Amino acid sequence: MFTFRGVDFLDMDSMLSDQEKLVRQTVREFVEREVIPHIEHWNREGQFPRHLIEPMAALGLFGANLADYGCAGMSNVEYGLILQELERGDSGLRSFVSVESSLVMYPIREYGSEEQKEKWLPALQQGRAVGCFGLTEPDFGSNPSAMRTRATREGDHFVLNGEKAWITNGTMADIALIWARADDGIRGFLVERGTPGFSARDIKGKMSLRASVTSFLSLQDARLPASAMLPGARGLKAPLACLTQARYGIGWGAIGAAMACYNDALEYAKVRKQFNDKPIASHQLVQERFADMITEISKAQLLALHVGRLKDRGSADPAQISMLKRNNVKMALDVARSARDILGANGVADEYPVFRHMCNLESVFTYEGTHNIHTLILGERVTGIPAYGS
Amino acid sequence: MKIAVCLKQVPARDGVLRLNADSTWVREDDVSFEINEPDIYALEEALRLKEKEGGEVVVCTLGPERAAQALKEALAKGADRAIHLHDPAFQNLDAYATARALAAAIRQAAPDLVLTGLQADDDGFAQTGVILAEMLGWAHSTIIMEIQAQERALKAKRELEGGWFQWIEIPLPAVLTIQSGINKPRYATLKGILAAKTKPLQRLGWKELGLDEEALKPRQKITKVFVPPKSGKVEWLEGTPREIAQRLADKLKNEARVI
Ligand SMILES: Cc1cc2nc3c(=O)[nH]c(=O)nc-3n(C[C@H](O)[C@H](O)[C@H](O)COP(=O)(O)OP(=O)(O)OC[C@H]3O[C@@H](n4cnc5c(N)ncnc54)[C@H](O)[C@@H]3O)c2cc1C
Ligand SMILES: Cc1cc2nc3c(=O)[nH]c(=O)nc-3n(C[C@H](O)[C@H](O)[C@H](O)COP(=O)(O)OP(=O)(O)OC[C@H]3O[C@@H](n4cnc5c(N)ncnc54)[C@H](O)[C@@H]3O)c2cc1C
Numbered sequence: 105m106f107t108f109r110g111v112d113f114l115d116m117d118s119m120l121s122d123q124e125k126l127v128r129q130t131v132r133e134f135v136e137r138e139v140i141p142h143i144e145h146w147n148r149e150g151q152f153p154r155h156l157i158e159p160m161a162a163l164g165l166f167g168a169n170l171a172d173y174g175c176a177g178m179s180n181v182e183y184g185l186i187l188q189e190l191e192r193g194d195s196g197l198r199s200f201v202s203v204e205s206s207l208v209m210y211p212i213r214e215y216g217s218e219e220q221k222e223k224w225l226p227a228l229q230q231g232r233a234v235g236c237f238g239l240t241e242p243d244f245g246s247n248p249s250a251m252r253t254r255a256t257r258e259g260d261h262f263v264l265n266g267e268k269a270w271i272t273n274g275t276m277a278d279i280a281l282i283w284a285r286a287d288d289g290i291r292g293f294l295v296e297r298g299t300p301g302f303s304a305r306d307i308k309g310k311m312s313l314r315a316s317v318t319s320f321l322s323l324q325d326a327r328l329p330a331s332a333m334l335p336g337a338r339g340l341k342a343p344l345a346c347l348t349q350a351r352y353g354i355g356w357g358a359i360g361a362a363m364a365c366y367n368d369a370l371e372y373a374k375v376r377k378q379f380n381d382k383p384i385a386s387h388q389l390v391q392e393r394f395a396d397m398i399t400e401i402s403k404a405q406l407l408a409l410h411v412g413r414l415k416d417r418g419s420a421d422p423a424q425i426s427m428l429k430r431n432n433v434k435m436a437l438d439v440a441r442s443a444r445d446i447l448g449a450n451g452v453a454d455e456y457p458v459f460r461h462m463c464n465l466e467s468v469f470t471y472e473g474t475h476n477i478h479t480l481i482l483g484e485r486v487t488g489i490p491a492y493g494s
Numbered sequence: 495m496k497i498a499v500c501l502k503q504v505p506a507r508d509g510v511l512r513l514n515a516d517s518t519w520v521r522e523d524d525v526s527f528e529i530n531e532p533d534i535y536a537l538e539e540a541l542r543l544k545e546k547e548g549g550e551v552v553v554c555t556l557g558p559e560r561a562a563q564a565l566k567e568a569l570a571k572g573a574d575r576a577i578h579l580h581d582p583a584f585q586n587l588d589a590y591a592t593a594r595a596l597a598a599a600i601r602q603a604a605p606d607l608v609l610t611g612l613q614a615d616d617d618g619f620a621q622t623g624v625i626l627a628e629m630l631g632w633a634h635s636t637i638i639m640e641i642q643a644q645e646r647a648l649k650a651k652r653e654l655e656g657g658w659f660q661w662i663e664i665p666l667p668a669v670l671t672i673q674s675g676i677n678k679p680r681y682a683t684l685k686g687i688l689a690a691k692t693k694p695l696q697r698l699g700w701k702e703l704g705l706d707e708e709a710l711k712p713r714q715k716i717t718k719v720f721v722p723p724k725s726g727k728v729e730w731l732e733g734t735p736r737e738i739a740q741r742l743a744d745k746l747k748n749e750a751r752v753i
Binding site: 107109110122123125126127129130133134162163164165168176177178182 | 506508509510526562563566567570681682683684685687688690691
């Protein structure tokens with residue numbers, strides 16, 4: 105373990121306000137003190153650090169970029185910096201905050217009834233309740249439009265049937281936002297823990313995001329009052345809008361994981377000596393790796409900050425956010441693999457964080473739209489021709 | 495209770511330091527800055543006293559433009575207002591002149607208690623707090639580990655040598671210099687960071703403080719800063735394992751003084 109000093113080759117800090125730097129600093133300190141000393145243990149044990157929910161809520165991290173209902177009302181750039189610092193600690197922790205903020209609080213804020221907002225937003229913001237987002241199914245991941253989960257209207261109730269898979273926070277959640285096909289298209293439902301017919305169990309044997317809970321959800325004749333439906337969410341574009349929020353944050357988070365790997369590889373290479381008692385950092389091939397890593401991290405930082413500023417102006421396009429997610433997660437995975445190589449055999453042990461980040465990033469590469477899916481979104485955007493089914 | 499906390503912004507710990515061209519200080523454009531560690535504990539102690547006893551926490555720093563960030567951080571953590579002593583005439587002050595400027599600001603703010611860090615992580619003088627107290631003519635005590643508020647007085651625990659402690663009673667107004675580690679400093683919350691924007695941050699130069707420039711002339715000058723020269727001395731101990739262990743223990747105890 106080496107001291108983390110941040111990575112800022114292009115003096116990006118000169119483009120951040122004092123307030124933005126303070127936001128980053130407070131989360132960096134939190135992660136440094138509360139996460140870094142314990143994360144390898146949690147990861148090894150496959151444990152999510154539940155005890156951090158309360159202090160993270162006290163900091164204001166849940167729904168940080170939303171307004172009202174107790175939320176902090178930070179900018180999108182500040183939200184991005186928060187997620188970057190969390191993922192410097194661990195992608196699992198960042199995933200937790202992403203799901204809470206972008207996939208549960210955001211849709212309730214955006215599509216919920218006043219009653220739903222008042223019931224859930226303060227509770228989620230204060231960490232008194234945990235949420236999850238159920239879109240993916242065992243048979244439908246990249247193509248959620250073909251989902252099988254159904255919501256059938258029976259008087260003033262809905263009856264839900266179906267299976268959801270790979271749901272972050274599933275077994276921990278007090279409230280599950282379930283996307284299901286109703287007569288009038290895909291709709292979102294708030295399913296409370298304990299609803300008869302609704303159950304969750306964890307997916308075991310994950311080699312990635314081990315410090316995060318991932319679950320199967322099952323709905324068998326789960327009866328919900330009609331008031332459980334999000335009135336404003338109609339069609340697949342609603343969950344996709346949530347994903348756009350989350351993908352934006354992931355584009356920043358990935359930089360955090362890359363910075364952690366780069367930092368440790370650099371410090372390691374300066375002290376590890378091979379051949380003529382020279383630090384491996386002095387070998388040309390190793391320097392090439394660092395030149396590539398720092399260039400890619402810097403480009404990713406520029407991209408994230410620029411898209412963040414666009415988003416704060418209200419003009420970020422979902423395809424631009426796809427570019428951010430696609431580029432930055434791939435970048436982080438490449439940096440993690442390079443860093444892993446530089447650590448030699450030590451790179452495969454959890455004495456260093458690099459292998460953990462590398463494995464985590466495999467999930468990040470897949471969720472929130474796989475790398476390929478973002479390729480197709482960009483392809484469609486520039487050619488005007490959708491190629492998903494071809 | 496009205497409490498003033500004096501903060502200093504210093505080069506970040508664990509930063510990679512390089513000397514400036516004339517070897518009188520580190521190259522400041524190389525380093526990032528943070529609040530001096532003991533000062534963070536002083537701020538936390540002040541915030542806790544305020545939460546218990548009521549009152550106000552005023553934070554004060556003397557430093558260049560960038561030092562305003564330290565004040566904003568303190569405001570974000572819960573200080574009520576901030577004073578930034580900022581003036582071209584305040585460059586390269588020694589502890590004495592710094593204390594003189596701080597004393598002028600403290601007199602204007604008129605707190606019941608001043609907390610400073612025990613010492614600054616950069617120059618390690620451990621002087622500013624005590625000189626400040628002398629200039630104010632207030633009671634003072636150093637290396638404080640715990641504070642209990644009483645009627646117009648404080649009980650404070652001091653760290654002595656060799657693991658000993660001492661409880662003292664000290665009348666107000668007073669100046670205490672705080673030891674690191676005495677509490678668990680809070681994080682700035684996002685709401686605190688937003689709230690800091692609307693809190694008063696006052697800037698004072700030497701004129702507003704009623705100082706004359708002459709009084710700020712340093713009495714002390716850093717003539718040279720250097721990295722301790724590395725001595726690559728290796729000593730081989732020979733003999734049986736028992737003899738080697740005995741001589742090694744002897745050397746660690748009496749030469750290196752580490753055991
Ligand atoms: C740790 C973890 C947590 C998750 N959390 C959640 C959650 O909280 N909520 C939720 O709803 N989901 C969650 N997911 C699920 C995630 O969103 C899906 O895994 C993802 O959408 C991909 O779906 P899939 O796994 O079914 O892969 P598939 O869709 O089967 O894809 C498999 C491969 O085929 C490629 N592919 C598919 N279609 C095309 C095409 N047209 N052209 C080219 N290539 C294609 C993909 O890119 C991929 O490489 C999580 C996943 C993981 C790993
Ligand atoms: C699971 C596992 C099992 C193993 N089993 C065995 C075993 O049974 N027996 C055994 O003897 N060993 C074993 N090893 C050790 C393995 O052979 C070494 O890890 C390998 O030789 C690399 O050495 P290193 O880990 O010390 O890395 P280092 O030599 O420190 O290399 C670190 C990085 O520096 C680079 N580098 C080093 N020198 C140069 C240079 N001159 N120019 C450019 N780049 C350079 C490397 O490519 C690498 O990226 C095992 C390793 C692992 C992970």
